[in-house]
Amino acid sequence: MASSIIFGTKNLFRKSTKLKLKEQTMNTEANTDSEPVTLIVIGCGQRGAAYGKYALQSDACQVVAIAEPRPQTRKILADAVLIAVQDHMHVEVALAFAEQGYHILCEKPMATTMEDCIRIEEAINGAGLIFGMGHVMRYSPYSQEITKIVQSQTLGQLINIVQVEPVGYYHFAHSYVRGNWSSEKESSFALMTKCCHDIDIICHWMSPSPPVKVSSFGSLRHFHHRAKPLDAGDATRCLDCAIRNDCPYSAKRIYLDSVSRGNTGWPVSTLVDGIPDIENITAALKVGPYGQCVYESKNDVCDNQIVNLEFENGNTASFTMVAFTSAICERQLRMHFTHGEIVGDMSKYTVTDFRTNKTKTFHPVNEGGGHGGGDIGLIRTFVEAVRTGNQKLLGTDVGEVLKSHMTVFAAEASRREEKVVNCVAFEEKARASVRETRVQTVLR
Structure with missing residues (x-):
């Protein structure tokens, strides 16, 4: 579903606004202080949201299109700059938009194989584009x-x-186990x-x-299964587990208890489309991957x-x-x-x-945003690099x-x-x- 939306967006801009966008992003003489850099948002997830806040804080850039398969998320985030799709999709999206002459800010990693990284490098160099990488540190x-x-x-x-x-015990369980x-x-x-x-x-x-x-x-x-506590028994989901209140990796503790205290941000925000609450988080934990026992997951x-x-x-x-x-x-x-x-x-x-x-x-001084201000620093620098046509700024x-x-x-x-x-x-x-x-x- 995501792929069709991505390339639907690409085709839309190929037919109707390609020349306008290329003039705004590639012709440095046309990019004055009064003309914002236009950005296409491909993927409205956590990383996209982190970069996207900059568009609400600055007149330097504006969103002209977004591509995101979740309807409620599109509705909530339509006024923000949001950049990121799943890692294995980076090469497909980067090559498609490089072909059309768009400057690219790519979330890490560049791609998931060496060969695809090389293909992106060749495409960027061949088209003479500004390229930013999500190395926010x-x-x-x-x-x-x-x-x-x-x-x-x-x-x-x-x-x-x-x-x-130090990834963090519940962060690793959330992102790299479930x-x-x-x-x-x-x-x-x-x-x-x-x-x-x-x-x-x-x-x-x-x-x-x-x-x-x-x-x-x-x-x-x-x-992995060999490390599963004996007291957990045969339970494969945290809500059914006898040690759900004591296990450090309990989905009940990480998500349900968190949202019951009023937290609707990360990590609970990633579980549902829309605003997290006790009802929809409970439903997600009953059937989705984030409710699985970390010792029974397929990581x-x-x-x-x-x-x-x-x-x-x-x-x-x-x-x-x-x-x-x-x-x-x-x-x-x-x-x-x-x-x-x-x-x-x-x-x-x-x-x-x-x-x-x-x-x-x-x-x-941390001016806000994730990674000690690195998220804001990256998107600001990328926008200025595009506006001035100067890769060296990055x-x-x-x-x-x-x-x-x-x-x-x-x-x-x-x-x-x-x-x-x-x-x-x-x-x-x-x-x-x-x-x-x-x-x-x-x-x-």
């Missing part, structure tokens, strides 16, 4: 202040980075769907030196994983993704320089200078996005194949595969 005040310190070299050379992504990212076949592996922007910002801080070697280890350690993605990186200049980095935390996506960061260190948690960071033996803590381009995604794919290959992977050879092999597939298609 780059655009928060917190990350941008740290980036300035790294690039200024006031603490000397950056040598090592340690970053931890939710849209629980199945690798239907989405992708967890390191890609959850943490590709962690690997991206690590590579960004280490640039211009690229990663050359990667190793990774991880598994689905807890969320297959890792709930813990580590990644080790070596860069061309000899620098190193380590990254950990883990489900079992009380913190929800509040990344823990340590950066080690030749003359100092930075320790941060996404809301504040502490800088220690070894030469002066002084330590100072900074609290970047601080990255489709080629750099592809390389960081390739590093994530290489890390997962290392985990599966139990070996250290050479990043350069890995990318060359992927590009050769795309070329060979193209040749075989022509020969057929």
Whole structure:
């Protein structure tokens, strides 16, 4: 259903407003301060809503069309900019709109296969389009202040980075056990769907030196039938379970108790079309995936994983993704320089200078929105990049996005194949595969 709506929207604009939109987004001379950037909304989910708030706060952009299969959601969100479809649909949508000459802001991940990432890169470069990636961590005040310190070299050379992504116990259960990212076949592996922007910002801080070697280890350690508590018995749904009031992953506790306290936002908002209430949440838990026991679900993605990186200049980095935390996506960061260190948690960071033996803590201003202001920062920067025709404002381009995604794919290959992977050879092999597939298609 979603695909038909997406391409129905594409065809509508091909026939009636293609030239107008291209003039507004591609002709930089026509884009003055009084002419907002026009945006098409493809998918009105959580990530789209996060970006879409910017259209209500600024005159810099406006929505001209939305595509969303849920009628109540369309009605509620019609005045907002909303961007995102499911991960496996990114390539189809990106290629279709690149062909029509539209600039693109794509939610992470870029695509769910290496080959599709390469196809998007080729399409964007071939059409000369502005491309933004949903690597929102780059655009928060917190990350941008740290980036300035790294690039200024006031603490000397950056040598090592340690970053931890504490996904959160109920967040992981919601999204990666019961939710849209629980199945690798239907989405992708967890390191890609959850943490590709962690690997991206690590590579960004280490640039211009690229990663050359990667190793990774991880598994689905807890969320499977073997770990099911004995007291849960044969229950397969939380509302029927004897320990529904005590299990930390109980759908009753996570959703029903939450909405009974007046919470209608995430995560309960994702369960129903329209405004969550006790009645419709209860109904969803009785029959839908979010009411299933986490130990009886069909999830297959890792709930813990580590990644080790070596860069061309000899620098190193380590990254950990883990489900079992009380913190929800509040990344823990340590950066080690030749003359100092930075320790941060996404809301504040502490800088220690070894030469002066002084330590100072900074609290970047969060202007609101998710990811410490990164959501608003990304959409604002993307709109300005489109308005001015300046890709450099985004601080990255489709080629750099592809390389960081390739590093994530290489890390997962290392985990599966139990070996250290050479990043350069890995990318060359992927590009050769795309070329060979193209040749075989022509020969057929």
